[in-house]
Amino acid sequence: MAALRVVVFSGTGRTLLNTSKSIHTPRANMSFASLPKRKKIALTTIGVLTTGGAGLALMLQQSVKASDLELHPPSYPWSHNGLLSSLDHASIRRGYQVYKQVCSACHSMEYLAFRNLVGVSHTEAEVKTLAEEIEVVDGPDDSGEMFTRPGKLSDYFPKPYANPEAARAANNGALPPDLSYIISARHGGEDYVFSLLTSYCDPPAGVSVREDLYYNPYFPGQAIGMAPPIYNEVLEYDDGTPATMSQVAKDVCTFLRWAAEPEHDQRKRMGLKILIGASILVPLVYYLKRHRWSVMKSRKIAYRPPK
Numbered sequence: 317m318a319a320l321r322v323v324v325f326s327g328t329g330r331t332l333l334n335t336s337k338s339i340h341t342p343r344a345n346m347s348f349a350s351l352p353k354r355k356k357i358a359l360t361t362i363g364v365l366t367t368g369g370a371g372l373a374l375m376l377q378q379s380v381k382a383s384d385l386e387l388h389p390p391s392y393p394w395s396h397n398g399l400l401s402s403l404d405h406a407s408i409r410r411g412y413q414v415y416k417q418v419c420s421a422c423h424s425m426e427y428l429a430f431r432n433l434v435g436v437s438h439t440e441a442e443v444k445t446l447a448e449e450i451e452v453v454d455g456p457d458d459s460g461e462m463f464t465r466p467g468k469l470s471d472y473f474p475k476p477y478a479n480p481e482a483a484r485a486a487n488n489g490a491l492p493p494d495l496s497y498i499i500s501a502r503h504g505g506e507d508y509v510f511s512l513l514t515s516y517c518d519p520p521a522g523v524s525v526r527e528d529l530y531y532n533p534y535f536p537g538q539a540i541g542m543a544p545p546i547y548n549e550v551l552e553y554d555d556g557t558p559a560t561m562s563q564v565a566k567d568v569c570t571f572l573r574w575a576a577e578p579e580h581d582q583r584k585r586m587g588l589k590i591l592i593g594a595s596i597l598v599p600l601v602y603y604l605k606r607h608r609w610s611v612m613k614s615r616k617i618a619y620r621p622p623k
């Protein structure tokens with residue numbers, strides 16, 4: 317049996333360079349030139365077809381892309397944009413007020429419960445009062461009847477319409493989408509919603525918009541079924557902030573960002589902790605790994621044929 321001897325040179329690669337030239341390991345020849353002609357032709361054909369196909373697909377994709385026909389929202393300097401910036405919670409609180417007094421007439425937020433507001437924008441006592449303002453159908457009771465009771469912390473936000481059909485019927489056939497995750501569900505997130513809310517205008521000359529639709533350059537297709545929902549002084553803020561149109565839009569967008577991503581602040585805080593921890597641990601682990609493996613990595617396995 318052939319003897320396979322493992323020669324271990326501990327230390328760095330430099331040691332290897334100094335060892336005798338007699339240890340020679342042949343390499344398999346895997347280059348393209350060494351392939352038989354048939355395989356060369358087959359491989360070249362596959363290569364050309366793949367590249368051509370990818371190019372064609374890209375060209376087709378570019379030619380039907382309609383994004384040039386839409387106005388893209390600018391990116392606004394949101395106070396929560398920074399890598400370590402939290403959401404503006406006073407703004408979330410005002411945004412909830414905007415949602416409750418304006419948007420909730422048409423839009424549901426069915427994934428949000430009153431308890432979600434506790435510790436975010438309101439105190440527990442405040443949220444309890446808010447919840448008690450609504451009537452919830454509950455039951456059945458002992459006699460099998462449904463009954464209504466005041467809302468509790470665990471109740472979800474009330475819906476403006478019983479079902480999508482009723483919502484369409486009340487809005488000229490357009491369905492007001494649920495706003496719980498709207499910021500994540502639209503390209504551009506809060507930039508888009510802010511632009512949408514603040515950019516209603518007259519259609520340019522030559523463009524006519526069907527009755528019951530409104531011109532908005534940021535909405536895909538430019539004709540939206542939502543009447544301009546906000547304007548200056550559309551409501552009066554409890555905290556006295558002047559309710560200009562842009563302020564209202566900014567606050568409701570911050571609220572909607574929080575609704576779509578309630579873990580936002582937690583995520584950034586965890587991120588910072590992990591970065592600090594990793595900046596210590598990763599170099600340490602890398603050093604240890606190099607240290608442990610130095611023997612294994614710098615050995616050389618050679619085959620010495622039997623004499």
Ligand code: HEC
Pocket residue numbers: 414415418419420421422423487490491492493498502509512513535539540541542543545546568
């Ligand atoms: C009078 C009812 C009404 C009110 C009030 C209202 N909306 Fe709408 N909203 C609609 C309707 C209807 C649509 C669907 C429009 C369409 O599909 O053409 C819509 C669509 C939207 C969309 C989705 C646009 C898209 O890209 O699909 C957003 C975001 C939105 N509304 C936000 C708001 C916000 C924020 C408020 C409160 C400030 C609000 N809406 C108030 C009726 C309303």
